[in-house]
Amino acid sequence: MYMARTFMLHVALHWSEYGVNNLSLWSFAVKRAAWLYNRLPNRVTGISPLEMLTTERSDHRDLLRAHVWGCPTFVLDPKLQDGKKIPKWNKRSRIGQFLGYSEEHSSLIANVRHLKTGHVSPQYHCVFDDKFETVFSTGENDQVFEAISDMLWDKNRELYALDEFDEDGLLIYQPPPLNGVWLNKEERSNKKVR
Numbered sequence: 001m002y003m004a005r006t007f008m009l010h011v012a013l014h015w016s017e018y019g020v021n022n023l024s025l026w027s028f029a030v031k032r033a034a035w036l037y038n039r040l041p042n043r044v045t046g047i048s049p050l051e052m053l054t055t056e057r058s059d060h061r062d063l064l065r066a067h068v069w070g071c072p073t074f075v076l077d078p079k080l081q082d083g084k085k086i087p088k089w090n091k092r093s094r095i096g097q098f099l100g101y102s103e104e105h106s107s108l109i110a111n112v113r114h115l116k117t118g119h120v121s122p123q124y125h126c127v128f129d130d131k132f133e134t135v136f137s138t139g140e141n142d143q144v145f146e147a148i149s150d151m152l153w154d155k156n157r158e159l160y161a162l163d164e165f166d167e168d169g170l171l172i173y174q175p176p177p178l179n180g181v182w183l184n185k186e187e188r189s190n191k192k193v194r
Contacts, residue, residue: 001033007033010069029070031103039060039062040063068132069100073098074094074134105122110126110128
């Protein structure tokens with residue numbers, strides 16, 4: 001659930017117009033988080049949950065072609081997909097939003113949401129903007145984003161992770177230590193001493 005929530009907030013930061021205000025996309029974010037979780041190798045064992053289930057090693061090609069959830073996706077015009085021609089100056093693609101891969105088709109087929117109608121359909125001919133370079137966020141929703149992130153991270157944490165807290169409300173789970181790249185000199189020396 002943390003991963004799905006992070007997907008929603010990430011889209012809200014980069015593409016505020018189609019981000020956090022559309023809670024109907026929550027189920028797509030959860031499906032995408034489950035898809036990703038099942039394919040990511042464990043840090044210690046190097047084996048993914050899917051590899052444990054199937055007892056076969058994976059080459060992780062599916063992770064190499066994975067795209068950022070909620071990113072802008074350009075879908076080729078349907079007439080061009082059918083091999084027909086359109087006038088020279090007409091748009092050749094339309095923008096949509098990537099919501100994961102289709103469960104009913106090949107694992108290469110993306111589910112793309114039409115931004116005006118909200119209709120989600122499987123699409124074959126797509127170009128993904130994983131870095132959100134083609135969209136512009138005005139920053140008008142920064143206050144809304146801060147309010148939602150405060151609500152999600154601070155106030156409702158124990159509702160989603162009861163097993164991480166003891167009876168007194170103290171955190172049992174300790175996050176993994178930061179890599180040395182993120183530490184300053186003093187923190188690195190303290191880490192060596194510990």
